[in-house]
Amino acid sequence: MTATGWTAGEVLDLGCRLAALAHAHTALQILLTRRDFAPGGALDPRLTGRRVGNPLDRAFRRLVGLRRARATVVPVALARFAGALVVLVFPRAWPVLLLLWLTELAAQPLVRPGLDAGDEMLRVVTIVFTLRALTSSDAVQVAAAGFLTFQLCLAYAVAGLSKGQSAMWWSGVGLRGVLATEYFGIGRIARRLARSPGLARTLGWATIVGESLFFVAILAGPVATVIALAGAVAFHTMCAVVMGLDGFVLPFAATFPSAYWISAALADEVPGILRLLIGAVLVCAVTGWLAHWHATESVRTRSRS
Amino acid sequence: MRTAIAVVLVGVFALWAAASAISQIRRPGVRRLRRFDVLGLVPVWNLFGPRPIVSDYFVSYRAWDEAGQEVHDWRRLPLPGRRRVLDAVMNTRRRARKAQWGSANYLLSLRRPPVTTPSYLLLLGAVTRDARRDEAAYTVQFRVECVAGHYSEQPRRIGAYESERHLV
Numbered sequence: 076m077t078a079t080g081w082t083a084g085e086v087l088d089l090g091c092r093l094a095a096l097a098h099a100h101t102a103l104q105i106l107l108t109r110r111d112f113a114p115g116g117a118l119d120p121r122l123t124g125r126r127v128g129n130p131l132d133r134a135f136r137r138l139v140g141l142r143r144a145r146a147t148v149v150p151v152a153l154a155r156f157a158g159a160l161v162v163l164v165f166p167r168a169w170p171v172l173l174l175l176w177l178t179e180l181a182a183q184p185l186v187r188p189g190l191d192a193g194d195e196m197l198r199v200v201t202i203v204f205t206l207r208a209l210t211s212s213d214a215v216q217v218a219a220a221g222f223l224t225f226q227l228c229l230a231y232a233v234a235g236l237s238k239g240q241s242a243m244w245w246s247g248v249g250l251r252g253v254l255a256t257e258y259f260g261i262g263r264i265a266r267r268l269a270r271s272p273g274l275a276r277t278l279g280w281a282t283i284v285g286e287s288l289f290f291v292a293i294l295a296g297p298v299a300t301v302i303a304l305a306g307a308v309a310f311h312t313m314c315a316v317v318m319g320l321d322g323f324v325l326p327f328a329a330t331f332p333s334a335y336w337i338s339a340a341l342a343d344e345v346p347g348i349l350r351l352l353i354g355a356v357l358v359c360a361v362t363g364w365l366a367h368w369h370a371t372e373s374v375r376t377r378s379r380s
Numbered sequence: 381m382r383t384a385i386a387v388v389l390v391g392v393f394a395l396w397a398a399a400s401a402i403s404q405i406r407r408p409g410v411r412r413l414r415r416f417d418v419l420g421l422v423p424v425w426n427l428f429g430p431r432p433i434v435s436d437y438f439v440s441y442r443a444w445d446e447a448g449q450e451v452h453d454w455r456r457l458p459l460p461g462r463r464r465v466l467d468a469v470m471n472t473r474r475r476a477r478k479a480q481w482g483s484a485n486y487l488l489s490l491r492r493p494p495v496t497t498p499s500y501l502l503l504l505g506a507v508t509r510d511a512r513r514d515e516a517a518y519t520v521q522f523r524v525e526c527v528a529g530h531y532s533e534q535p536r537r538i539g540a541y542e543s544e545r546h547l548v
């Protein structure tokens with residue numbers, strides 16, 4: 076099956092290369108910060124490993140031992156970096172992709188307190204790229220592209236709908252608050268937003284609505300999808316520059332080729348009226364949810380004040 | 381054989397998608413099910429929602445020499461630190477900052493945290509490593525401050541915790 080002149084396998088190859096770059100980036104980051112795993116570091120495994128953790132962490136603790144855990148940081152990161160370079164050239168080499176996933180798995184207990192959603196997306200895309208490389212079946216390639224597109228839409232929709240549950244985001248206080256921290260903010264931008272509550276409110280609304288309704292672009296067709304994906308790239312880049320969230324750009328971008336392809340395939344295969352109907356139902360559900368929470372939170376805020 | 385693999389993989393993607401959607405529901409029953417997700421295959425996507433992080437945790441420490449004289453007053457650890465241009469491409473402090481935030485947040489959530497908790501020991505370790513740069517430092521005490529609106533005109537101190545004194 077082809078859409079826009081590309082097969083699903085080819086767009087997945089492109090996404091896989093972006094994921095490989097994300098792995099190389101993460102591996103390099105771990106190598107550059109290996110001092111954090113030393114005694115006195117924020118990720119000292121002798122101490123972070125003593126937390127209860129999940130069964131994977133407990134298995135790692137039994138297998139490697141807390142004292143030797145630090146010694147695994149560099150070899151695992153080097154293996155991951157080397158694997159990423161191979162996948163950049165051979166995006167369907169499933170044993171190497173499997174190795175990438177295993178290195179990510181081995182690094183998880185070590186960096187557990189420092190993991191974020193970028194790491195989670197990278198894990199998901201890596202497993203999908205590994206599974207789809209097991210066979211050249213067209214159905215599997217399309218299913219993999221569809222799954223990645225679904226995961227992307229779900230990620231944005233849940234992020235938007237979740238923010239919509241809080242008056243902090245609707246009023247702009249949340250955005251101002253986040254950007255006023257040293258952790259996520261920049262002084263100049265925080266002060267600018269503090270002077271313009273209207274701008275903060277507008278950006279808060281734009282974030283909620285943009286994230287919640289991202290999926291509409293996929294249903295609307297490839298042109299709308301390109302615009303939405305360009306917006307997503309700008310959003311992640313801005314988060315990287317302003318908030319220091321450098322680990323989101325590449326893992327999320329790895330799903331973008333699939334999203335574009337699925338959008339084009341839907342436009343080719345599914346009648347416009349049906350897409351419109353599905354889109355309308357979903358938009359009603361999302362706006363209904365947002366309107367409900369906006370009203371609830373407004374009443375709560377007013378009663379508090 | 382090829383068809384069988386394809387059917388299995390398509391089924392795996394379908395089940396995974398359903399599990400991903402269901403796991404976003406924040407209900408105790410769903411949370412309990414998440415315990416079975418040992419490999420972290422089902423992410424939670426409520427990024428910065430519903431309530432975002434609007435406060436920093438600053439860790440400071442002071443040191444005394446062997447005679448009990450103060451070597452220096454409160455000195456802040458470098459994390460989280462101001463944004464650097466390179467952070468957009470390679471933020472080498474991202475994980476350490478998140479880990480330190482988590483440790484400090486945990487300490488402040490307890491009224492009297494035991495000195496043997498990993499969070500306490502992690503912060504003590506960070507402070508001790510920094511204090512060792514000063515040869516005279518013999519004992520240290522650290523402090524965790526929770527501050528909202530650090531970059532605003534009126535930062536607010538929400539909470540603070542001071543540790544015991546420990547040998548460097």
